[in-house]
Amino acid sequence: DTGVSQDPRHKITKRGQNVTFRCDPISEHNRLYWYRQTLGQGPEFLTYFQNEAQLEKSRLLSDRFSAERPKGSFSTLEIQRTEQGDSAMYLCASSLQGVMPYEQYFGPGTRLTVT
Amino acid sequence: EDQVTQSPEALRLQEGESSSLNCSYTVSGLRGLFWYRQDPGKGPEFLFTLYSAGEEKEKERLKATLTKKESFLHITAPKPEDSATYLCAVQARGSTLGRLYFGRGTQLTVWP
Numbered sequence: 001d002t003g004v005s006q007d008p009r010h011k012i013t014k015r016g017q018n019v020t021f022r023c024d025p026i027s028e029h030n031r032l033y034w035y036r037q038t039l040g041q042g043p044e045f046l047t048y049f050q051n052e053a054q055l056e057k058s059r060l061l062s063d064r065f066s067a068e069r070p071k072g073s074f075s076t077l078e079i080q081r082t083e084q085g086d087s088a089m090y091l092c093a094s095s096l097q098g099v100m101p102y103e104q105y106f107g108p109g110t111r112l113t114v115t
Numbered sequence: 116e117d118q119v120t121q122s123p124e125a126l127r128l129q130e131g132e133s134s135s136l137n138c139s140y141t142v143s144g145l146r147g148l149f150w151y152r153q154d155p156g157k158g159p160e161f162l163f164t165l166y167s168a169g170e171e172k173e174k175e176r177l178k179a180t181l182t183k184k185e186s187f188l189h190i191t192a193p194k195p196e197d198s199a200t201y202l203c204a205v206q207a208r209g210s211t212l213g214r215l216y217f218g219r220g221t222q223l224t225v226w227p
Contacts, residue, residue, distance in 0.1 A: 105161055
């Protein structure tokens, strides 16, 4: 049983650079979520896909952020022109539509440090 | 606005000393309340889902309960390996299907 995987696990980048993260959900899950977590806080919702359709984006997701889920399988989250405030853990989660109890299973996260 | 508040922020227990963590929520119609465990540097690990007031779920030394305004995570005779941050999250009816609203968590430390 393979869970949600994320790559890379850690990313250090300089301010102004672009970064891209990948998430592979549990194979039969058609819903995929991105969250961001900073130190001492709970995860905050960023965006959500059902299959390949991006159905909602949080106000936290500025124009520098873009997410895709081509073919409804893996997803990528890109941050352009990174800022120090983007430093956080980026978490991906997946769930199965229409099946109770709607729980989301999280990946190990990608820790981003912007210097 | 949907909100989740967890208390205490941090809790230190001696091994075997039972206690409870609290999660208070304000949501426009509860679809589900979730408890997760998070170890440092890792993603949250799913523990329980509760749907309606009066519901209870148990797993090993953990028991989660739900009322109309709050949930409790009871830890019976904890062991050092139970040390982690415990996160509570709610899923609301009428909002984005599936979006979770998290509290800030309770950092639990169990010492031998």
